[in-house]
Amino acid sequence: MSEKITTDSVETPKNNVQAAGTTVRGKKKRLGNKREIMITLCFFVAVFIGMTGYLVYFVATSEQDMINNSYNSRQQILLSRNYRGSILSRDGEILAQTVLDENQNEKREYPFENLFAHIVGYSTQGRMGVEALANYYLINSNTSISNKAANDMAGVKNPGDNVYTTLDVQIQQLADEQLDIYRGAIVVTEVKTGKILAMVSHPDFDPNEIEEIWDDLVENDSSSVLVNRATQGLYPPGSTFKIVTALEYIRENADTYLNYSFQCNGYYAEGDSRINCYHGSKHGLVDFELSFAKSCNASFANIGMGLDRNTFAETLEDLLFGEELPLTLNYVKSSVHVEENMSTDEMMQTSIGQGKTQITPIHLNMITCAIANGGTLMKPYVIDRVENEEGDVVKSFKSDSYGNLMSEEEAAILTQLMTSVVENGTASKLKGLNYTAAGKTGSAEYNNVKGDSHAWFTGFAPAEDPEVCVTIIVEGAGSGGDYAVPIARRLFDAYFAETDG
Amino acid sequence: MQEYIVELSKYFITIGMALYAFACFYAFRYRKEEERKGIYIAQNIIMFFLQAVSFLDLYIASRDIQYVFLYAFIQIFLFAAIMMVTMIYETCNRLLLNNMCMLLSIGLCMISRLSLNKAIRQYVIVILSLTVSLLVPFLLSKIRFWKKLTWVYAAVGILMLSAVLILGEVTHGSKISFTLGGVTFQPSEFVKILFLFFLAAALWEDVSLKRVLVTAILAGLYVIVLVISKDLGSALIFFIGFVFVVFVASGRYLYLLIGAVLGSAAACVAYFLFDHVRIRVLAWQDPWSYIDDQGYQITQSLFAVGSGSWFGMGLLKGNPKAIPYVDADFIFSAICEEFGVIFGICLILVCISCFVVIMDIALKIHDRFYQLIVYGIGIMYIFQIFLTIGGGIKFIPLTGVTLPFISYGGSSVMTSMIMFFIIQGIYIRLQQEGEKRVVRKNNNRFSRNTEE
Numbered sequence: 021m022s023e024k025i026t027t028d029s030v031e032t033p034k035n036n037v038q039a040a041g042t043t044v045r046g047k048k049k050r051l052g053n054k055r056e057i058m059i060t061l062c063f064f065v066a067v068f069i070g071m072t073g074y075l076v077y078f079v080a081t082s083e084q085d086m087i088n089n090s091y092n093s094r095q096q097i098l099l100s101r102n103y104r105g106s107i108l109s110r111d112g113e114i115l116a117q118t119v120l121d122e123n124q125n126e127k128r129e130y131p132f133e134n135l136f137a138h139i140v141g142y143s144t145q146g147r148m149g150v151e152a153l154a155n156y157y158l159i160n161s162n163t164s165i166s167n168k169a170a171n172d173m174a175g176v177k178n179p180g181d182n183v184y185t186t187l188d189v190q191i192q193q194l195a196d197e198q199l200d201i202y203r204g205a206i207v208v209t210e211v212k213t214g215k216i217l218a219m220v221s222h223p224d225f226d227p228n229e230i231e232e233i234w235d236d237l238v239e240n241d242s243s244s245v246l247v248n249r250a251t252q253g254l255y256p257p258g259s260t261f262k263i264v265t266a267l268e269y270i271r272e273n274a275d276t277y278l279n280y281s282f283q284c285n286g287y288y289a290e291g292d293s294r295i296n297c298y299h300g301s302k303h304g305l306v307d308f309e310l311s312f313a314k315s316c317n318a319s320f321a322n323i324g325m326g327l328d329r330n331t332f333a334e335t336l337e338d339l340l341f342g343e344e345l346p347l348t349l350n351y352v353k354s355s356v357h358v359e360e361n362m363s364t365d366e367m368m369q370t371s372i373g374q375g376k377t378q379i380t381p382i383h384l385n386m387i388t389c390a391i392a393n394g395g396t397l398m399k400p401y402v403i404d405r406v407e408n409e410e411g412d413v414v415k416s417f418k419s420d421s422y423g424n425l426m427s428e429e430e431a432a433i434l435t436q437l438m439t440s441v442v443e444n445g446t447a448s449k450l451k452g453l454n455y456t457a458a459g460k461t462g463s464a465e466y467n468n469v470k471g472d473s474h475a476w477f478t479g480f481a482p483a484e485d486p487e488v489c490v491t492i493i494v495e496g497a498g499s500g501g502d503y504a505v506p507i508a509r510r511l512f513d514a515y516f517a518e519t520d521g
Numbered sequence: 522m523q524e525y526i527v528e529l530s531k532y533f534i535t536i537g538m539a540l541y542a543f544a545c546f547y548a549f550r551y552r553k554e555e556e557r558k559g560i561y562i563a564q565n566i567i568m569f570f571l572q573a574v575s576f577l578d579l580y581i582a583s584r585d586i587q588y589v590f591l592y593a594f595i596q597i598f599l600f601a602a603i604m605m606v607t608m609i610y611e612t613c614n615r616l617l618l619n620n621m622c623m624l625l626s627i628g629l630c631m632i633s634r635l636s637l638n639k640a641i642r643q644y645v646i647v648i649l650s651l652t653v654s655l656l657v658p659f660l661l662s663k664i665r666f667w668k669k670l671t672w673v674y675a676a677v678g679i680l681m682l683s684a685v686l687i688l689g690e691v692t693h694g695s696k697i698s699f700t701l702g703g704v705t706f707q708p709s710e711f712v713k714i715l716f717l718f719f720l721a722a723a724l725w726e727d728v729s730l731k732r733v734l735v736t737a738i739l740a741g742l743y744v745i746v747l748v749i750s751k752d753l754g755s756a757l758i759f760f761i762g763f764v765f766v767v768f769v770a771s772g773r774y775l776y777l778l779i780g781a782v783l784g785s786a787a788a789c790v791a792y793f794l795f796d797h798v799r800i801r802v803l804a805w806q807d808p809w810s811y812i813d814d815q816g817y818q819i820t821q822s823l824f825a826v827g828s829g830s831w832f833g834m835g836l837l838k839g840n841p842k843a844i845p846y847v848d849a850d851f852i853f854s855a856i857c858e859e860f861g862v863i864f865g866i867c868l869i870l871v872c873i874s875c876f877v878v879i880m881d882i883a884l885k886i887h888d889r890f891y892q893l894i895v896y897g898i899g900i901m902y903i904f905q906i907f908l909t910i911g912g913g914i915k916f917i918p919l920t921g922v923t924l925p926f927i928s929y930g931g932s933s934v935m936t937s938m939i940m941f942f943i944i945q946g947i948y949i950r951l952q953q954e955g956e957k958r959v960v961r962k963n964n965n966r967f968s969r970n971t972e973e
Contacts, residue, residue, distance in 0.1 A: 054884055056769045057896060061880040064903050068873055071907065072866055074916045078823075079830060079862045086827025091812050091820060093843045094828045165528055172524040 088155050095159065102161040104128065105180030107140055107150050109189045110217075110404065115140045116151065116227075124176060130227045132189070135196055137224040138248035139187065139216070139349075139402065145234045149248070153348055154183040154403055157415070162408040179409045186215035186404050194514050195220045198507040203495040204474070205249035207385040208511060211486045213419035214389070214398030217515075219382075221249040251351040254378040255493055258464025259298075259315040259446075259500070260476045261373025263387065263434060266312055267426060268335045269323050270433055280308040280323075288318035293365035295321040295372065298463055298499065312437045313445030315461060317372045324371020325364070332358045339387055339425055346399040346422040347382065354379040374465060385491035387425065388459075388478045391438070392486035395431040397422040439483045446501040447477065450509050455516060457481040459508065461500030472496060477504035481512045488515045523581050530574045531832050535863050537574070541567045541623065542867035545874035548616055561615045565603060568623050572596060575630045575836060582837035587637055594644060595629050602651055606945075610658055612952040613945045614882070620875045621926060621941050625934075627868065628927035631856055634836055635848050639929050646931040650938040657939055658946030667718065668890050674719035675739045678712045682746040685709070689750070697752045698932075707932035709747060709755040713901055714939060716743055716759055717766070721893035724770040733767060733776070751797060754908055754920035758901050760784060765900045766893055805918035818844065822851050822913045825858035826865075833861030848929035850921045854913045869910065876903040882948050885955075891947045898940045 086092060103126050107116040115136050118126050128143055130136065141149025143158075151158070161168070161178035171178050188208075195206040195218045208218040223245050225233060237245050247253060270277050284303035288295045295317050297303065303316045311319035337343060341356045356377040358370060369375030382400065390397040398419050405416035426434075438458035442450045450457040459479015466474055475497040480489040490511050497503035541564055548560045576592035579585075599622050606618055625647060633640035661667070685708050689699045698707045723736045740763040747756035764780030791798045800815045808816030808823070821844040828834060841847050841855035848855075857865040879899035886892040902925060909924045911917040923930050925937040 053769050053772050053892075056772055057880055057884050060765060060769065060896075060900065061877065064876060064900075064907075065873060067907060068869060068903075071911050071914075071916050072869055075826070075862065075866065075914050078914060079827065082823075082827050086824050089820075089824065092824040092828065093840050094824065094834075097834075097838070097840055165525065168528070169524040 088152075095155075098159040100177075102159055102178045102180045104143065105158045105161075105182045105409075107154070107158070108182060108184050109187050110185065110215075111189070112184070113189050115185065115187065116143075118180075128227075133226045133228060134224045135189075135192060136187070137227055138221040138250070139219040140185075140227070142227040142230045145230055148246070149349070150183065150185055150402060152350070154406070157181050157183050157403075157406040162412075162414045164408075164410060167409065181414055182407050182409070184404045184407065185402050186210075186217060187219075187402065188217045188518070190518060191511065191514055192218040192220065194218075194511060195507075196222075198510055199494065202497055203243070203249070204493045204497075205253060205381045205491075206493075206507070206511070207250050207381050207491045208515070209385055209389055209400055209489050211389050211392045211480055211489050212398065214400045215404070215419065216400050216402045217488070218511075219248075219250045219402075221247070221253070248350070249381065249493075251347065251349050251380055251382045253380060253493075254352055254354070255381070255474055255476075256375075256464040256466060257373040257377055257379045257384060258462035258474065258476055259317075259373055260384055260460050260462035260464075260478050261371075261377060261379070262312060262315065262320050263391070263438070263460050263478075264336065264339060265320055265324055265327070265371045265373075266308075266437060267339075267430060267434060268327055268332050269308070270430060271335060272328060272331065277308050280311075282306055282311060282316070282319040282322055284311075284316050284318045286318065288321040288368070290325060290364050290368070293363075293368055295368050309437055309440050310444065312460075313440040313443075315441075315446050320372050321368040324367055327371070329358050329360050329362065329367070340383065341379075345383060345386065346397070347386075349382075349402065351382060352380055354383045373462065381491045381493050384476075384478050385489060388480060388491060389489045390425040391431045391434045392458075392480040392489055393431075394428045395424045395426045397425050435483060435486075438479060442479075442483075446499075447479070447505045447508075449501065449505045450479075450512075453509070453512075455481050455512065456483040457508070457512060458483040458486075459505075461505060463499040463501075466496075473498060475500045475503035477508045479508060481516075487519070488512065526581060527578055527835050527838075530578050531835050531861065533574050534571060535832055535861055535867075537567050537571045538860070538864045538867040541571075542870040542874070545616065545620065545871055549877070554615065557615070561619055564619045564623070568599065568619070568626055569596065572599070572626055572630065576633075578836040579630075579634060582835075585637075588633065591633050591637065591640060591644070595626065595633075598644070598648060598651075599626055605655070609655065610945060610949055612949050613658075614878060614948045617875060617878050617941060617944065617948075620871055620878075621938070623871060624868075624926035627856070628852070628924075628929075628934075631852055631859075631927065632848055632929050634859070635842065635855065635929075639848060643929055643931070643934070646934060647938075650931075650935040653935065654938045654942035657942040658949055661943065661946035662950060668722050668725065671719060671722035674715045674722060678715035678719060679739070679742050679746065681708045681712050681715075682743060682750070686746055686750050697750055697755075704931070707930070709750075709752055710932035710936040712743070713755075713758070713762075713936060714943070716740070717762065717894055717897040717901070720763060720766045720770075720897060721890050724767065725890035725893055728767075728771040733771065736767070737763070748791065751795075753791075753798065753801075754905075754922035757908065757920060758905050758922065760787075761904045762897050762901045766897045769896055770889070770893055801918045801920070805915060808915065818846070818851070819913075819915055819919060821845070822854040823915060825851070825854040826862065826914055829858035829861055831861055831863050833857070833859050833864065835859060846921075849923050849933075850909065850919075850928070851913050852924050852928045853910045856927075869906075872903070872906050879944055882944060882951065886947065886951055887954075891950070895944050895947055898944060902937070902940065 104118040106114055109115055114131055116128060116130050118128050120126055139149050141147060141151040143151040147155055158180045161180050163178050168178055191208055195208060199206055199220055199222050203222050206220045209216050223243050225237060225245050283305050286297050286300050286302040297317045303314050306314060306316055306319055336356055336358060341354050345351055366375055370377055386397055386400060399422050401417060403417055406414040408414055435458055438460055441447045441460055442457050446461040447459050457479055459477055462476030463473040464476060466472060475494040477500050478491040480486040490508050492504040492507050494503050544560050544564050548557045551557045576588055579588045602622055606613055629640060629643060632643050685699060689697060697709055698705050744756050744760050747759060764777065767776045792802060804811055804815040804819055808819045812820050825841050825844055829839060836859050839858040841858050844851045844854060853865060876899055879895060883892050883896040883899060886895060905922050905925060908920045908922050912919040923933040926934060
């Protein structure tokens with residue numbers, strides 16, 4: 021065939037000459053149209069190659085999205101053949117499992133009860149957390165064919181695959197204890213990999229009883245128990261946002277930011293707008309680093325008023341404000357707006373993380389991680405690998421870089437600033453330990469009554485070679501330095517005790 | 522034991538289909554039919570093997586004895602079809618015949634899985650279609666005035682379509698069918714053949730601007746009537762068929778360009794004029810946002826393909842019935858779900874192989890009239906496959922046309938079969954002419970030699 025085609029196409033030019041001569045007269049038969057037929061053939065073959073390529077791409081990339089969609093009735097088919105696999109911690113402790121009674125009735129059990137309520141989630145009233153994320157793996161069974169055959173003979177279901185997470189039971193437990201009766205959230209991640217070690221959200225619930233308490237939770241939703249505050253809770257960032265304002269200032273004044281100085285008398289005023297320092301403190305003469313370390317509102321309002329709003333908006337975009345986050349868990353986008361025509365008051369409020377600015381703890385954690393990791397953000401992830409019943413790895417997930425949120429140099433400067441927060445500033449409760457921590461506190465006022473504030477801390481350790489990153493928010497507790505920093509200290513202590521020991 | 526059979530059969534089916542598709546193209550290496558004979562027989566063996574495994578799966582999963590009967594009847598038909606055609610028309614194109622039987626067998630198997638009643642209806646229609654089609658090559662060779670009926674084809678075709686537009690039943694918003702004595706016809710399918718005969722008769726000896734314009738106006742009438750009937754898929758197929766036939770008849774690329782421009786313009790006008798066109802485009806761009814509504818069909822189809830993955834879920838193990846009109850418009854998605862995407866890709870390869878064979882035959886024909894018919898059939902065939910498969914996997918917007926030989930639907934399968942037998946008839950003529958020409962050529966060479 022191929023041989024024949026070549027000879028045909030060699031003939032074609034000659035035929036075309038003939039054809040041109042005859043078509044002018046119109047009536048006479050045009051002989052050679054072999055080239056046109058060949059072109060048609062190639063055209064449609066090319067179209068089909070494109071279509072087949074699309075099909076292959078579609079199947080290769082979206083298999084589990086398809087199964088996981090709640091509109092896909094095939095989930096029920098898989099569930100009728102397999103029972104749900106287990107979810108395990110990084111060192112193999114069971115976080116969720118399906119147990120069968122003698123009549124093969126299935127019940128989903130969560131041995132740690134409330135502890136992993138949001139991050140591991142539940143699977144019966146809709147799905148949440150890892151139960152939702154790993155649903156496809158949990159209801160698929162890759163057990164050996166001999167097991168499948170044996171199960172088939174016995175008339176029982178196949179075991180679904182087991183999902184190993186990156187979660188650390190001890191750190192999770194500690195974070196949960198530390199948050200205590202307060203509402204709020206704690207996120208602990210590994211800087212260099214993006215592994216989520218702990219994620220706590222309070223108030224929580226017992227997923228073992230989700231069916232019984234569901235109606236109550238949904239109807240009396242005033243405390244938003246079902247919301248994972250770590251990824252879906254929007255909070256005013258308060259002073260932790262000064263990281264962002266500082267980054268923008270450094271970008272605009274790369275050579276001169278060290279010469280900055282400001283005389284703080286406890287407030288900054290322009291026109292009718294006025295910003296006070298926290299609890300009316302007067303910081304006196306401060307340079308850039310000290311403004312950051314002491315979290316001086318007046319100085320940062322001053323800095324904010326001098327910023328170029330267009331480039332500020334770009335920096336915010338770089339840091340993923342108002343953008344999609346590289347996160348597979350359900351989350352809410354952070355919101356902040358810097359516009360050319362913003363009022364003085366709005367701009368001042370925005371510079372110190374008040375006003376309309378809102379952020380989720382996981383987002384602040386990601387920004388902090390990027391600073392700790394030389395500007396590069398590792399995508400946070402919670403599923404480490406999937407194994408079948410026999411323990412063979414079906415699929416493993418690698419840490420993956422999202423890209424740079426800032427330059428290495430900028431990250432180094434911010435690390436220096438955040439170290440001085442510990443050494444000379446508001447996070448002094450982290451000072452003098454056998455590791456150097458770096459971070460930023462925040463006391464975010466959330467209503468107009470003075471003194472009502474959420475305690476924030478976001479930071480990492482060791483500052484020289486960061487390993488672990490924590491972000492803490494305790495709702496309504498007071499100042500970050502007093503209420504969030506001690507929690508961070510215990511978490512760092514526990515992490516290093518665990519890794520060193 | 523069952524588990525082993527079902528699990529293993531998935532791989533057997535995929536491998537068998539891959540071998541079959543490979544054979545389709547491997548056969549092109551050999552130029553002579555006699556040399557290809559082994560390949561053809563191997564293809565038939567693979568087809569019967571795939572049928573046996575598939576129906577075994579169906580029986581094991583359902584324990585329904587009806588599948589056994591249906592299997593037996595289908596095998597008898599397939600065997601008889603191959604034997605009869607090759608005996609009556611010894612010089613027919615075996616590859617085209619094999620592929621047709623292969624596609625029919627896959628279709629019958631899939632329809633059996635979806636609905637036994639429909640499978641039985643389809644089976645009867647297939648037998649009827651073959652009976653009619655067997656006459657086609659004979660009629661082609663006996664009747665000599667095919668080329669002279671130009672305006673008759675045009676008039677009858679347009680009249681038939683208009684009759685449906687006025688008298689037809691409204692199904693799902695389109696007026697494309699009518700029922701006679703309990704049997705539902707979809708005339709736009711049969712009109713395809715008339716349309717191609719009209720184009721070929723109009724353009725085979727005269728491709729002057731005037732003639733092309735007159736043809737274009739009449740072809741435009743076909744398309745407009747189809748658009749008004751809301752049968753967008755058929756309208757597109759007719760339009761593309763027309764553009765390409767004019768291109769090959771005239772050899773002018775300009776016509777392709779004009780066709781592309783006019784087609785795009787018409788598509789834009791249709792987009793702004795008709796709601797149902799806009800909905801289709803919307804559902805294609807972002808089906809997930811309209812998953813309850815306009816996007817339901819396409820997302821269910823994507824679920825099927827995605828869930829099936831490479832090797833499929835196995836027969837009766839998936840849920841293809843969740844897709845509305847799965848047996849007609851979305852049968853490819855159902856095949857991908859239960860037989861697997863690799864199987865689906867091989868199926869596409871078999872269709873492409875048919876297209877290559879048809880184009881190859883068109884290349885060899887010297888009689889322009891018959892050449893244009895063969896070429897036109899090839900274009901309509903492959904473009905329809907593109908529309909249905911591309912629509913089902915969200916490569917292009919949905920148009921709702923059938924997959925030839927595979928989808929459930931009597932008019933579709935009968936038209937497809939008649940078209941393939943028209944090609945067979947023309948191919949048989951070509952073989953006979955070829956023999957004569959060889960003789961003449963030898964004579965010429967002899968005489969030229971003597972002159973020198």
